[in-house]
Structure formats: C-alpha cells, structure tokens
Amino acid sequence: MASHKEKMQKQKEKVDANIAKAEIDRGTVLLLTGNGKGKSSSAFGMVLRCLGHGYRVGIAQFIKGTYFTGEKEFLAPMTDMIEFHQMGTGFTWETQDKSQDIEAAKKLWVIVEKMLKDESLYLVVLDELTYMIAYNYLDEDVIIDAIRNRPESQSVVITGRGGGAALKDFADTVSEIKAIKHAYQAGIKMRNGIDL
Ligand code: ATP
Numbered sequence: 573m574a575s576h577k578e579k580m581q582k583q584k585e586k587v588d589a590n591i592a593k594a595e596i597d598r599g600t601v602l603l604l605t606g607n608g609k610g611k612s613s614s615a616f617g618m619v620l621r622c623l624g625h626g627y628r629v630g631i632a633q634f635i636k637g638t639y640f641t642g643e644k645e646f647l648a649p650m651t652d653m654i655e656f657h658q659m660g661t662g663f664t665w666e667t668q669d670k671s672q673d674i675e676a677a678k679k680l681w682v683i684v685e686k687m688l689k690d691e692s693l694y695l696v697v698l699d700e701l702t703y704m705i706a707y708n709y710l711d712e713d714v715i716i717d718a719i720r721n722r723p724e725s726q727s728v729v730i731t732g733r734g735g736g737a738a739l740k741d742f743a744d745t746v747s748e749i750k751a752i753k754h755a756y757q758a759g760i761k762m763r764n765g766i767d768l
C-alpha cells in the first residue's frame with residue numbers, strides 16, 4: 573500500500589500540473605445562486621480577501637435597501653477601499669409599487685455601469701441582482717454587455733436565486749447552493765452576524 577507520503581506526493585503533482593496548465597490571467601464573472609443560505613456571505617468573503625490584498629471593491633445591493641446588515645455597517649465607512657451602494661427602496665413586497673421599484677433599480681444600475689468601467693475596482697459585487705432580471709426590472713442582455721466590457725483585471729460576483737440562462741452561460745464560475753435545511757424553518761430567529 574502506498575505510504576501517506578507517496579499519496580500526498582502524487583496529489584501534489586496533480587495539483588501543481590493543474591496550476592501550471594492555467595495560463596489565462598484575467599478577472600472572472602461568478603454567479604452564486606440556488607435556494608440555500610450562503611450566497612451573499614460568500615461574496616462578502618471575497619470582499620474580505622480582496623481587502624487583504626489591498627484591492628478596492630465596489631458593491632451594489634439590489635432589493636435590500638432598508639435592511640440593517642453587518643456588512644454595510646462595517647464596509648460602507650471604508651470609503652477609500654470600498655464603494656458601497658444600495659437600492660433606495662426596500663423589498664419589493666414591502667414597497668408594492670412596481671414603477672417605483674423599476675426606477676430605483678435603474679438608478680442603481682447607472683452607478684453599477686460606472687463601477688464596471690472603473691479600473692481601480694478589482695472586484696464588483698452585484699448582490700441580489702438576479703431578482704432584477706427575474707422581475708424584468710433590468711435587461712439581462714444590457715447587464716451582460718456591461719459586464720463583458722469591464723476592465724480586464726476586474727472580477728464581478730453576482731448573487732441571488734435563479735438568474736437568467738444567458739447569465740449562467742456567460743459567467744465563468746457558477747455555484748448553486750442547495751438548501752438542505754435552514755434554522756428559520758425550526759422557528760429560530762435571524763441572528764446578527766449570521767443572517768444579517
Ligand atoms: P446569506 O446572506 O446569509 O449568505 P443568501 O444570500 O444565500 O444568504 P438570501 O436569499 O439573500 O440568501 O437571503 C438572505 C437571508 O435569508 C439571510 O438572513 C439568510 O439566512 C436567509 N436565508 C437564506 N436562505 C434561506 C432559506 N433557504 N430559508 C430561510 N432563510 C434563508
């Protein structure tokens with residue numbers, strides 16, 4: 573039987589070979605979707621990584637405009653490293669005003685288009701953007717075009733359930749987070765730092 577050392581040596585050769593094979597150096601487009609918990613928090617994990625490397629980050633949160641979140645509280649004041657924007661209205665089922673929602677979505681999209689041209693932003697997070705496509709508030713092709721024409725070094729993370737077929741096709745990395753269960757279903761309250 574191969575020793576642990578031999579197995580690990582083989583594994584290392586495989587990993588090193590794969591690393592050597594990857595030659596393209598450019599920013600990527602990531603789509604984090606599915607019904608399970610962990611989409612936005614994963615995106616903010618990447619924000620943390622970027623900050624650790626000294627990179628600037630742009631963030632646009634669609635839908636959750638009126639929610640208090642730990643990420644906004646912590647990141648928004650870091651104006652030298654972070655550009656933080658939120659849609660002015662709250663959840664659509666709270667505002668119940670479609671034309672106002674569309675207007676708010678379009679207003680935030682104008683800011684996003686600027687961020688997608690800003691070479692100083694290494695990462696742009698478009699949190700909950702998929703709902704804007706699902707509700708037809710923003711056009712999927714317009715979104716894809718703007719992302720396609722971004723600076724080469726810039727990466728874009730999109731979160732939200734669903735997401736159009738074209739967006740899935742266009743993204744370099746697509747992860748679908750599957751819901752097995754959620755504490756909420758057992759009657760456990762949303763928790764600061766864990767859920768918001
Ligand atoms: P998170 O921001 O925690 O990573 P998410 O971005 O994957 O979650 P959203 O649909 O944006 O999921 O919902 C955000 C909030 O809803 C969080 O408080 C999260 O805990 C909660 N949530 C996420 N998935 C579920 C689920 N399947 N059932 C109940 N609540 C959920």
Ligand code: MG
Nearest residue numbers: 611612700731
């Ligand atoms: Mg989310």
